[in-house]
């Protein structure tokens with residue numbers, strides 16, 4: 001297949017080689033049981049692919065989002081799923097950017113080596129939804145610690161993480177100067193928290209994503225685990241979200257390439273009415289259209305990553321590339337199902353599994369309507385609707 005020009009070819013080649021050891025059967029078996037891909041995550045960690053964004057002084061490779069994109073895109077193109085561990089790459093950005101020297105020294109080298117897993121990011125709450133300023137999980141300061149009570153939903157990988165970046169209120173919304181003030185970020189040690197004020201309940205979903213619901217009931221978190229300044233947490237979280245959106249967009253690009261690779265190969269091979277189905281333009285054109293859309297989205301992902309890596313504002317581009325990539329991968333997924341006919345629905349072809357997996361990205365980590373609203377009001381200056 002003709003590809004758009006791709007950066008970091010050596011990284012892509014080694015990731016593809018690693019992923020070849022985790023074929024469809026591996027993912028299908030886990031998917032059936034909703035089990036975590038422990039061996040896959042271990043292999044990525046040992047190969048150093050999850051620490052590419054950590055500076056060299058803390059034991060990482062000191063590369064930018066461009067390299068992280070190469071890793072995640074290849075994982076997804078290979079039919080694997082980076083959703084199990086992508087947060088290990090970028091959640092540490094909150095400590096790197098806003099943590100103090102002691103926190104960076106204590107955590108970053110161990111995150112880089114994989115000794116500590118920081119891949120849980122606790123923001124969403126059932127009562128707040130996308131309106132993050134309405135979160136109500138509260139951290140009350142008592143001497144040298146905070147006491148946390150409340151609830152979170154959709155917190156992925158909480159059972160497979162040693163640490164969690166948690167957003168909570170430290171000032172009630174109605175007492176804060178602005179709704180986005182009065183929220184703070186705490187680093188929660190899950191190993192100590194579990195059973196001591198934190199309960200984790202897995203939520204079964206249509207895809208294997210290890211997502212959970214969290215209940216906090218008087219959980220004690222040392223005050224030294226506050227990241228940055230109290231009350232400024234919303235801003236810190238937004239910083240991390242740009243990286244997250246760009247990286248998830250790269251997973252969509254990888255998914256899209258997987259679907260297009262598979263659909264075009266099947267269309268060349270499958271004989272119906274005495275000829276390859278791919279000889280029919282009704283079969284060719286949707287695959288070609290998927291490729292055109294995906295190629296454009298990939299350029300937007302690269303553009304957003306380049307802005308991020310050069311320290312330029314990239315909030316709108318991060319949103320836009322996530323929207324384009326998630327829609328392009330979904331169109332490619334739908335096309336791959338159609339091209340495969342009945343076999344698109346058969347587990348053993350892996351199309352239906354990837355179809356379910358790639359659908360998530362139009363909802364999480366931010367849904368399409370919220371992106372459109374951002375573009376309409378922040379980029380185009382139209383009036384706010386909420």
Ligand SMILES: Cc1cc2nc3c(=O)[nH]c(=O)nc-3n(C[C@H](O)[C@H](O)[C@H](O)COP(=O)(O)OP(=O)(O)OC[C@H]3O[C@@H](n4cnc5c(N)ncnc54)[C@H](O)[C@@H]3O)c2cc1C
Pocket residue numbers: 120121122123124128129130131153154155156157205209211360363364365366367368369370373386
């Ligand atoms: C599998 C999975 C994993 C996740 N992992 C994490 C995680 O690790 N950490 C975490 O913090 N969160 C996580 N999330 C949460 C995810 O970020 C949210 O589900 C997502 O941002 C959408 O928020 P919501 O579900 O609260 O939808 P809601 O905010 O309830 O919105 C529902 C629908 O209404 C639309 N809508 C809402 N308001 C408006 C409006 N004003 N105008 C137009 N449309 C509107 C939305 O676009 C959406 O389509 C995960 C979710 C899933 C499903």
